[in-house]
Amino acid sequence: DTAVSQTPKYLVTQMGNDKSIKCEQNLGHDTMYWYKQDSKKFLKIMFSYNNKELIINETVPNRFSPKSPDKAHLNLHINSLELGDSAVYFCASSITLAGGSETQYFGPGTRLLVL
């Protein structure tokens, strides 16, 4: 009964390749996110989608393109991979609760290593 799932869990690839990471949530949430955690363990937001629409796009190279085919999925496609893209990528989802505040549920992460 995984709430937020990501595939693949590990991804090793060569520089210059194009790869995709998939994320699915079965919580009925309306907002999904991609975060990146670098080698120094800093977690930073990359993108946020609400009801399949992009609402946040932080300073991320345009080689990264998120795609949300429906509210339950948010995929991340990366073109022309570079060494600096090596990191752990976390997907998350959330829903605003009546009365305020919301919590985010994170996936297990995708460990990307670019050689």
Add this chain to the structure above:
Amino acid sequence: DAKTTQPPSMDCAEGRAANLPCNHSTISGNEYVYWYRQIHSQGPQYIIHGLKNNETNEMASLIITEDRKSSTLILPHATLRDTAVYYCIVRLYPYSGNTPLVFGKGTRLSVIA
């Protein structure tokens, strides 16, 4: 940038209470205090949040000072499985759309047998 300050690391004996402090002196009236933790190699996990009242759930208690400039997360009986990096995050109530979490460096809690 994160609006919180936390000690980089803390130790706690197994079975004892772990008290993790957080300073958020620039917090505004409509900002909540959230706590998440990240156990090694896993995604961050929500623990608790509050606005100005103390809060308790099955995982932890959150004590917020009256002036709201600091708070303490309390794990009442720490176990080895509580070893993790704990993040204190200040964020707006998401009136329109949902806002991302801004993570700082967190506190690495080591629970020792």
